[in-house]
Amino acid sequence: MEQHVTSDCPRRPVVCQFCQEKSEMHDLLAHMETCKRFLIPCPNECKVKELPREELTFHLENQCPLQVNSCPFTEQGCNFRGRKKEIRAHLQEEIILHVLLLRDAVQGFRNLLDIQVQAIRESQATFKKLQMKLQRCETFFETSFIWRIDGYGKKVEEAQQGRKATLFSSPFYSHRNGYRVCLSICPNGEQRVRGKYLSVFICICRGEYDALLSWPFSLPITLKLLDQNINPDLRQDHQVTIRPNPIPSNNAYLKRPSSERNQCFGSPRFLELEQLHLRDYVVDNTIFIKVIFDISV
Numbered sequence: 001m002e003q004h005v006t007s008d009c010p011r012r013p014v015v016c017q018f019c020q021e022k023s024e025m026h027d028l029l030a031h032m033e034t035c036k037r038f039l040i041p042c043p044n045e046c047k048v049k050e051l052p053r054e055e056l057t058f059h060l061e062n063q064c065p066l067q068v069n070s071c072p073f074t075e076q077g078c079n080f081r082g083r084k085k086e087i088r089a090h091l092q093e094e095i096i097l098h099v100l101l102l103r104d105a106v107q108g109f110r111n112l113l114d115i116q117v118q119a120i121r122e123s124q125a126t127f128k129k130l131q132m133k134l135q136r137c138e139t140f141f142e143t144s145f146i147w148r149i150d151g152y153g154k155k156v157e158e159a160q161q162g163r164k165a166t167l168f169s170s171p172f173y174s175h176r177n178g179y180r181v182c183l184s185i186c187p188n189g190e191q192r193v194r195g196k197y198l199s200v201f202i203c204i205c206r207g208e209y210d211a212l213l214s215w216p217f218s219l220p221i222t223l224k225l226l227d228q229n230i231n232p233d234l235r236q237d238h239q240v241t242i243r244p245n246p247i248p249s250n251n252a253y254l255k256r257p258s259s260e261r262n263q264c265f266g267s268p269r270f271l272e273l274e275q276l277h278l279r280d281y282v283v284d285n286t287i288f289i290k291v292i293f294d295i296s297v
Contacts, residue, residue: 018052042066076101143175143293146226147183150286159188160195171205174293179217180207182261183289190268198225198273200240200289201266206257216246216254219293225271226288228280236279237290240267 010026018037032038036054044066051059060067069087071080078101080090091098147169149155158164169183186199193199200223221242227235244254244265253265271281281287 073098073101076105143178143295145172145183145291147289147291148286149185149289152187152282152287153285156187159186165190168203169289171207173207174219175295177209177212178207178293178295179213179219180205180210181291183291184264184266185289189273193268196273197269198271198276199266199268200225200270201264201268202242202291203261203264204254204257205261206259210256213256215256216244216251218244218246218254219295220244221266222292222294223267223270224290224292225281226290228283228286228288230280238271238275238279238281240270242266 011024013022014025014028015022016028016031016035016037018039019035021031021035023031037052039050040053040056041050042048042056042059042064044060044064046064046066048059048064061069065084068081068083071078071082071087071090076098078094078098080087080094082090149167155164155167159166165186165188167185167187171180171182173180182203182205184201184203186194186201188194189197190199190201202221202223204217221244222239223242224237224239227237229235242265244250246254250265252263255262276282
C-alpha cells in the first residue's frame with residue numbers, strides 16, 4: 001500500500017523539477033509539454049544543447065549563430081535571408097543596395113506626404129468656401145431689418161393733415177455688436193417734396209457698442225420698399241442705395257451720437273407717391289421697408 005501511495009498511484013502529488021510547480025503524477029507529462037522552465041535543445045543544433053523553453057525565442061533572435069533571419073531592410077524591399085554571419089557580410093556588401101532601397105522608401109513616404117498635403121489643402125479650400133458661404137448667410141440674416149407699417153392709409157392721411165408728418169421705427173442694430181439705428185418715413189414726403197414723394201431716412205442712435213465702432217458712420221445702406229405680389233417671381237422691390245460721405249459737413253448725421261440720436265439722412269425722393277400703387281407695395285393697408293447694411297467695406 002505504501003508503495004502504491006508513494007510510487008504507483010497516478011494521482012500522487014509531484015513537484016516539477018524545472019519550475020517547482022505542484023501537480024499530480026498523471027498530469028506531469030502534459031505539464032512538461034508547456035513548462036516554461038523545461039530544458040529543450042536549440043532547434044538549429046548549435047552548441048547550446050539545453051535551455052529553458054521560455055528563453056528559446058530570445059536565443060534564436062539574439063544568440064544562435066545558426067538561426068536564419070531576414071535582412072534588417074526587409075520592409076524596404078530586401079529579400080535576403082541568412083544566418084548571423086551571412087547577414088553581417090550581406091550588410092557590408094550591399095550598402096549601395098540598401099541606400100537605394102532607403103531612397104525609394106523615403107521617396108514613397110514623400111509621395112504619400114504630398115498626397116496628404118494636397119488632401120489637406122483641398123479640405124482647407126473647401127472649408128474656406130463653406131466659411132465664406134456661412135459669412136454671406138450671416139451677413140444676409142444679421143445685417144438686414146424689415147419694418148412693417150400697418151394702417152398705412154391712416155398714416156398717410158395724418159401726414160397730409162400735418163398731424164404726424166414723420167414716423168419712426170423701433171431702434172435696431174446694423175449687425176451683431178454694430179451701430180444702433182432706426183428708420184423714419186414721411187408718408188406724404190418731407191418738407192421740400194411734400195405731396196410728391198415718399199421719403200425714407202435712417203438715424204444713427206446712441207448704442208451699447210459705440211466705443212468699439214468706427215466713426216463717422218460710413219456703411220453703405222440699401223433701402224427697399226418690398227413688393228408683396230403673391231407670386232414671388234413677379235415681385236419688383238423698389239430700392240435706393242445710400243453711401244454716406246464722412247466729411248465734416250455731414251457730422252450732424254454720421255458722428256458718434258452724443259444725444260439719443262443724430263439728425264436723419266437718406267432719400268427724400270425715395271418713390272413718387274403716384275407710383276406707390278402701381279405695384280403691390282401696399283397690401284392689406286400695410287407696407288414693408290427693408291434696410292440692408294453692407295459691412296464688407
